[in-house]
Amino acid sequence: MPFEADRDVPGLIVKFGDYPLHHGGVGAIRSLGRLGVPMYAITEDAYTPAASSRYLERAFVWPTRGTEDADHLVEGLLRIGRRIGRPTVLVPTDEEAAVLIAEHQDELKGPFLFPRVAPGLPRRLASKQGLHELCVEHGVPTPAAAFPQSYDDIVAFADRARFPVVAKNREAFVRRSRPAVGGTTRITTREGLLALARDWGERPGVVLQEYLPREQAEDWIVHAYFDQDATPRALFTGVKVRSWPPHAGMTAHAYVVDNPELADLAARFIKQIGFTGIIDLDLRYDRRDGQYKLLDFNPRMGAQFRLFESESGVDVVRAMHLDLTGRPVPEGEQRSGHRYVVENIDLPALLAYRRSGYTTPHAPTRASGTELAWLAGDDPLPFVTMLARFVRPGAKHLYQLWRTHRRGSATAPGG
Template sequence: MPCRQSFDTLVPTVLVRLDRNPFHHGTLGAARSLGRAGIQVHAVVESPTSPVARSRYLRSVRTRPGTDSSAELAALLTRIADEITDNPSHPVLPIPLDDVSALALARRRDRLSPRLLLPEQTEEQLLRVADKAALAGTCAVLGLPHPRTEIPTGADEAAAMAWALGLPVVAKWSRPWLLPAGGGLRSTSVLRSLAEVRELYARSPEAGSRLLLQELLPAGRDLDWFFHGYVDTQGRCITGATGRKERSWPDGAGLTAAGRWAPNPTVDRTARELLDALGYRGVCDLDFRLDRSTGAYHLLDFNPRPGAQFRLFADREGLDVVRALHLNLTGRPVPPHSPAYGRRFVVENYAALSHLTSPRRRSTAEHGTGDRRTEYAWWAPDDPMPALAMGRAWLRHLLRKALTAHGRLFGSGRRRPPAPPAVPPARSSSPHLTPR
């Protein structure tokens, strides 16, 4: 069957990722998706030695700016556009692959257009969903199910709120892209004691944004779902699909280690109605969890850019949200997205950790029906070098973590006695607080 996608291969793409994570497989997926379509692909990543830099589909790799300044990023992209095109008016398509990049490009959109092709989004519009506190408020305004969320202003209040929500609780930093590199702070964590709540709140000054405490919805088989979509310049979600998270890392509360393309009309309808209500444009990645006690799907996260596992939703002709973005912003028609239910996506390094810690099957889904293809995040027969580079880097990463843990445990020569348990505050009878 001939491919119905007709790309303008004269418009090059620059993948932009400002975070320092060398294991971001979504960057590699975008390089392969567009490169296989004959589009010239360049990248701005954390290091020229990044595993993704070994991909045969990348024409060049630049190192991210020293800071997350939108001005520095805009200047870098302008220089790259001048280097990779002969005509100073020739368009170039930048694709942000993390939140900070998406926000930085939206902030500079008026100055970068029309040379750089970007969806019609402002930074303020993206912050309504990228900022975790703002997302809670957005859901409250729109009546969309969302886990109960509290925003403490002190350590004692944080402990009281956590106790009222019920331990364990989910802790999130409102703007995780502001977290300092190497500080040991995670964007999301599960806290199981009031001592952990107090300790994490005490680190608020270094986190750069507010700490949120959320009710932990019970995890379980087939409860975690995601939606990936692309909304075109006319406001139509022309490419969108739902998938089920089968394995995650960390288990039960982390990123997708293995997922399957599966129909979920409720999640699909909810996501599309939300995008329409927001007037959203561009690529998005939404995470949901089903609350079995109410039957409601709660929106957990909204990422205003391609999700790392977006390649799960590549149909038989290779159409995915990144290709849809390129087609639409270069004025080409986007063909209908054909469902491939049953198709799987596996992230090798995280799936291995998930199997080690939780060998049981995470899904009761039918096996061997529908589309039986599996795409791996790192390994591809036509592009093997990134997987080999990732394997070496991953082993070094695990060794460093093991040595660090060993040093913390035995560095002082003897283990300290455990601290006495914290005395929980009395349960509050005050009404639930919601962010404004």
């Protein structure tokens, strides 16, 4: 590779909540570990795929739910920092971690390195309402949306809405309270909306959004790292071919596809809002009006980030480590045509998409190379551990997600 990372500065994978089968964390451990960077990770237990990676120096077993008091989480991070004993780059893998780091920068800046950002910005970007308001303010296309404050507001919306519509939880931290909906929920009738809304309480925490029909849309991804001046040091675009649950969930299969228009849209928006750090954006191209509409803004590393690497060997996690340690980030074109496959969810996704007859027009007919989420010749144990933990409960979970999707509800895009 045309660069060397600072091997004296470790990396720490920061995750809150119970989701041990997270391929993004494994990817980050491998990405920096292959450069000789010592890697540490917070894990639910000692037997997660991340904990089994040959590139992990140590797993800090710390079961969390994402509902703990912020002071408790900050103190836990500081305790881990003292045990590592040297400045360490933080790599958050969820919104809870990204927001906590941003809102407690002064307490964490001693033992840890991370991009400095306006403290309230990541929370606002992770919120459906906050993101919608920023998009409107800066002229970035986004689906039309309403944010009802009461059941009467929902009735008024139902009287004028064009169905189907989509309901999502308004705020990012749905684990902190009882979510109104299980994820992205497609609602086809006025009566269906009013029936669901009766369970949402006096102050419904939902956004009601314009439905973008999949027959007239394409799902696109932008991953990037922006430095302290909100300048992109690594920026990639790709198209999502399959997700699980179908059309509304986690990326199962994706390709790198050059899209200068989309890259420019993302770079301009980030410059306008002044964000620094890693981003993972989900956008839907609406063929009816020719616009890329921003659906989700994840102010952290996305689970599928290893789809993207430049010809100089840089991905967004490597770009952040290089930048935070004062090293130049080499330029290079993205590997167009490269694909990414998440083995444990792509097969059910493939079967579902074949039944629906849906295809992605911009997906290449042949991949220039393939990156698997779990299986790696130089690091096989995470794949074996994933299989051991996934086979029985994982199959049951996939079935439950499929049943939910069949009823018209699915988890939100992202990751």
